Amino acid sequence: MNIDPRNCLLVTGVLEAVNEGSIEPILRSSTEYLCKCQMCGRIFVREEGAFAVLCELPSAVDPLQVPVLPNLS
Numbered sequence: 001m002n003i004d005p006r007n008c009l010l011v012t013g014v015l016e017a018v019n020e021g022s023i024e025p026i027l028r029s030s031t032e033y034l035c036k037c038q039m040c041g042r043i044f045v046r047e048e049g050a051f052a053v054l055c056e057l058p059s060a061v062d063p064l065q066v067p068v069l070p071n072l073s
Contacts, residue, residue, distance in 0.1 A: 003040060006060040014042070014051040023053055031067045 014023060024039040037055040045052050 003056050004060075007057050008040070009034075009037070009055045009057060009061050009066065011053045011055060012045065012050065013048065014053050016044070016050065018051075024055075027053075027055060033065055033067055 011027065018026075020042065023042070024037065027034045027037050027039070029035075034055070034057070036058050038057075040054045040056050042051045042053045044050075
């Protein structure tokens with residue numbers, strides 16, 4: 001995977017029931033900040049009982065601009 005870690009955001013708590021194909025559209029529609037995000041991968045976190053999703057943005061992530069996202073359920 002050839003991505004710039006400064007342009008990435010890890011979204012956690014994505015429920016197992018959420019279809020993989022719908023994760024990216026949900027993130028894109030949740031806030032203007034993520035409207036151009038691209039899902040790069042996901043992994044199941046057993047301790048949380050949910051997925052963690054790696055998203056890439058076109059530019060460096062500004063932690064002060066990252067919104068609190070709604071539950072992906």
